[in-house]
Amino acid sequence: MHTALLQRAIDICLQKKIRFTAIRQRVFLLVLDQEGAISAYDLLEKLKEHDSSAKPPTIYRALDFLLEHHFIHRIESLNAYLKCEHFGCEHPMQLLICEKCKRVIELSDPVIDNAFSDQALQSGFKITNKVLEAHGICHNCLYN
Ligand SMILES: [Zn+2]
Ligand SMILES: [Zn+2]
Structure with a gap:
């Protein structure tokens, strides 16, 4: 692989x-x-x-x-x-980081990304670097 x-x-x-x-x-x-x-x-x-x-x-x-x-x-x-599983291009990214097993789930949802950018724009804010990362517990760690 x-x-x-x-x-x-x-x-x-x-x-x-x-x-x-x-x-x-x-x-x-x-x-x-x-x-x-x-x-x-x-x-x-x-x-x-x-x-x-x-x-x-x-x-x-x-x-x-x-x-x-x-x-x-x-x-x-x-x-x-x-x-990155689908590397080679620039894409929106949101990360879910498990505090227990350190597993990281990569999301690349353009809807979340655009909503965030739109809100910034409405605040008259120009984004130059965008980081969306959440920490928590993954499904495996939660139920095993
Ligand atoms: Zn990626
Ligand atoms: Zn975990």
Whole structure:
């Protein structure tokens, strides 16, 4: 499954003529491997298993690249990163973050997104960065 996602990312990069270096691919795979959120620190620890010389800037540069091209998401309230199942395009996003198991459910409802933007507009407010994140307990943790 990860190979298919990686291939899709490689194809997008070829199409857009952007460089998808080995290190960027490795960090991308590490994010894909993670169920839920992963911090830059944990990514660095995992990267060090392959490459002991990896340093924080290595990770941050790779993450910036992956974010810029919409391959992954940043979870602002956790200061962490999340894979996107339908990556490669910019889309509205709302996140439901489980406090217990750290699972993250990604919603991309344009209705919620537009309603929020409309309310901002009515208040004469120009949004430059929009983050909709909710913390709580997921279905699994609630009933198991
Ligand atoms: Zn997404
Ligand atoms: Zn949970």
